[in-house]
Amino acid sequence: MSEDKAKETENKPEEAIKEVKPEEPQKPAGEPKKEETKAGEPKKEAEAPKKEAETDGSKYSYPNKWGRVMLTSAEEVMGAQGVAALLNLAGMKTLIGNYPPDNMKKEFTFEMIGKLQAGIWEMYGNRGARVFATRAGEQTFKGGLSQFKSVAAAAQVAMKVGTLEAKIKLGLEFFCRFFNSVSDQVVEVSEDDKHWIWTITRCPVCWGRKTDEPCCHLAIGVLQAATAWVTEGKKFRIMETECKAKGDKNCVIKIEKIPVE
Numbered sequence: 306m307s308e309d310k311a312k313e314t315e316n317k318p319e320e321a322i323k324e325v326k327p328e329e330p331q332k333p334a335g336e337p338k339k340e341e342t343k344a345g346e347p348k349k350e351a352e353a354p355k356k357e358a359e360t361d362g363s364k365y366s367y368p369n370k371w372g373r374v375m376l377t378s379a380e381e382v383m384g385a386q387g388v389a390a391l392l393n394l395a396g397m398k399t400l401i402g403n404y405p406p407d408n409m410k411k412e413f414t415f416e417m418i419g420k421l422q423a424g425i426w427e428m429y430g431n432r433g434a435r436v437f438a439t440r441a442g443e444q445t446f447k448g449g450l451s452q453f454k455s456v457a458a459a460a461q462v463a464m465k466v467g468t469l470e471a472k473i474k475l476g477l478e479f480f481c482r483f484f485n486s487v488s489d490q491v492v493e494v495s496e497d498d499k500h501w502i503w504t505i506t507r508c509p510v511c512w513g514r515k516t517d518e519p520c521c522h523l524a525i526g527v528l529q530a531a532t533a534w535v536t537e538g539k540k541f542r543i544m545e546t547e548c549k550a551k552g553d554k555n556c557v558i559k560i561e562k563i564p565v566e
């Protein structure tokens with residue numbers, strides 16, 4: 306892990322929230338970070354906010370709506386009491402009975418998401434976390450799309466044509482852009498012979514976590530919902546093969562190209 310606490314910048318989270326631009330171009334993964342200080346040049350506070358410090362989980366966020374959906378779907382699985390216990394455990398007491406508002410403002414931080422996922426894992430184990438993630442993923446996906454009906458409709462029209470493979474490719478590329486533009490998560494899509502590859506270079510799900518096995522179940526849940534939506538209900542085998550929480554560079558999720566049903 307090359308994370309370096311010392312690199313925290315002065316950027317305010319509000320700055321990030323203001324720039325909610327759709328289709329914001331994303332930096333390619335692995336782009337070398339610029340040196341913070343050039344020789345003889347004092348570090349300035351007033352510099353334009355650049356997304357450099359990858360260690361500060363309060364700087365990056367999901368829309369409130371998605372945070373809200375995480376909590377409401379957690380309620381479905383574990384009840385309101387369970388969610389209260391979870392929020393307690395995660396050190397997020399202020400959210401008990403006070404879920405984020407139902408809007409697309411980027412205020413639900415990666416730090417919060419990571420802590421929540423870690424709490425669920427702690428309370429319910431790896432398996433329980435998976436069950437939860439499938440449901441939450443589905444709802445996050447649906448909730449996210451309902452805000453973008455016209456975009457989603459256009460995507461669906463485009464996806465009507467072509468082979469199953471072409472549809473999925475188009476669909477994943479669409480969702481990739483969608484996620485990258487409405488949240489601070491950064492995703493790239495690629496493929497090999499047998500898989501679609503969803504690479505998360507800035508991942509909220511495992512933010513701040515250390516695990517022995519991949520733990521980004523929520524991302525898998527969202528992809529399950531997304532691939533089902535694109536293919537009108539087909540199921541695909543989806544697994545996370547690399548995960549930042551276990552020391553890998555990125556979180557890598559592979560989707561088999563041939564559906565199981």
Ligand SMILES: [Zn+2]
Binds near residue numbers: 521
């Ligand atoms: Zn991850």
